[in-house]
Structure formats: structure tokens, C-alpha cells
Amino acid sequence: MSGVLLSKEFGVNPSVTQCFYCGEDSGVALFGAGFKKKDERGNLVTAEAPRCVGVLDMVPCTKCEGYMKQGIILISVKDESLATLPEERAAHAREMDKHPEKYRRPFIPNPYRTGGFWVIKEDAIKRMLADGPLKELVLKHRWTFIEDSTAKEVGLIKPEENTNANIESDK
Numbered sequence: 604m605s606g607v608l609l610s611k612e613f614g615v616n617p618s619v620t621q622c623f624y625c626g627e628d629s630g631v632a633l634f635g636a637g638f639k640k641k642d643e644r645g646n647l648v649t650a651e652a653p654r655c656v657g658v659l660d661m662v663p664c665t666k667c668e669g670y671m672k673q674g675i676i677l678i679s680v681k682d683e684s685l686a687t688l689p690e691e692r693a694a695h696a697r698e699m700d701k702h703p704e705k706y707r708r709p710f711i712p713n714p715y716r717t718g719g720f721w722v723i724k725e726d727a728i729k730r731m732l733a734d735g736p737l738k739e740l741v742l743k744h745r746w747t748f749i750e751d752s753t754a755k756e757v758g759l760i761k762p763e764e765n766t767n768a769n770i771e772s773d774k
């Protein structure tokens with residue numbers, strides 16, 4: 604527990620974190636006195652951390668770490684939702700640069716997810732992607748978002764598994 608400055612009021616001040624990849628509870632963050640909120644006068648004061656803080660970083664949970672050893676994680680997102688990511692990443696970097704004294708939060712991309720989650724063998728990814736920097740990045744980081752239409756094209760989602768159709772048939 605070294606490195607955590609205990610809060611007099613809240614002790615280690617724990618909060619559940621979630622895995623960026625699978626969204627499941629991945630661990631506990633101990634904030635101690637490090638969790639701050641603004642009080643009514645706008646001053647930052649130590650506060651009680653919420654029960655769950657969500658995704659704090661891009662570190663995979665143990666399960667996803669295992670998946671990344673076996674292959675590449677593919678996470679489906681809505682079509683066109685990846686187009687704005689470079690701009691969001693740049694805006695985040697600008698925001699961080701404005702306050703260099705503050706803790707640098709990592710950029711966590713958050714396009715609209717559509718629920719598909721696959722682990723694909725590295726060989727399949729190598730066949731799927733053209734040679735180039737993107738392919739190298741995906742192989743290095745062991746995960747990527749995939750837009751629904753692409754997931755259909757490569758056969759991950761069968762045409763009849765269209766999400767809208769499923770909703771219709773549930774009625």
C-alpha cells in the first residue's frame with residue numbers, strides 16, 4: 604500500500620475499477636486522500652471515492668490479458684463512430700497541456716459500443732488487415748475496435764444477427 608496517502612476520514616478510500624476492454628470489475632483503486640472534489644467555495648478537498656470509478660486506464664484485467672496472449676481482442680462499435688477519435692485524442696492532449704501541473708489522465712477512447720467482443724487469432728488478423736502502420740499497431744496493442752459493417756464483411760456478425768432485427772423479433 605506504499606504510495607497511498609491515507610485520508611483521515613476515508614482511510615484507503617477504495618473504489619472499484621472496470622476493465623476498458625470487457626467492462627467487468629477489474630480491481631480496486633485506493634485513492635486515500637487523493638480523491639478530490641470541489642466544495643461549495645470551489646476549493647478542491649479530499650472526498651469519499653464513489654463505489655465504482657469505472658475505467659481509469661487501458662490496463663487489461665487478468666482475463667483480457669489472457670485473451671491478448673491468445674490473440675487479438677475485437678470490440679464492435681457503431682459505424683462511423685471511429686471517425687471522430689483522432690480529433691477527440693487531440694482535444695484530450697490539448698486539455699492536458701493546458702494544466703501541466705495536474706495529473707495526466709490517459710486518453711480513453713469511448714466510441715458507441717454495440718456489444719460484439721471477439722478474440723481472433725493473430726494469423727487471422729494478419730490476413731484481415733493490409734500491411735501498414737495500422738496492422739502493426741493492432742498486433743502490438745493486441746486489441747482494436749471494429750465497426751459493425753466491417754465485422755459483417757469479415758463474417759464476425761452474420762447478416763441475420765442484425766441487432767435491429769433481434770429487437771423486432773423480441774416483441
Ligand SMILES: [Zn+2]
Pocket residue numbers: 622623624625626627629663664665666667668
Ligand atoms: Zn477485461
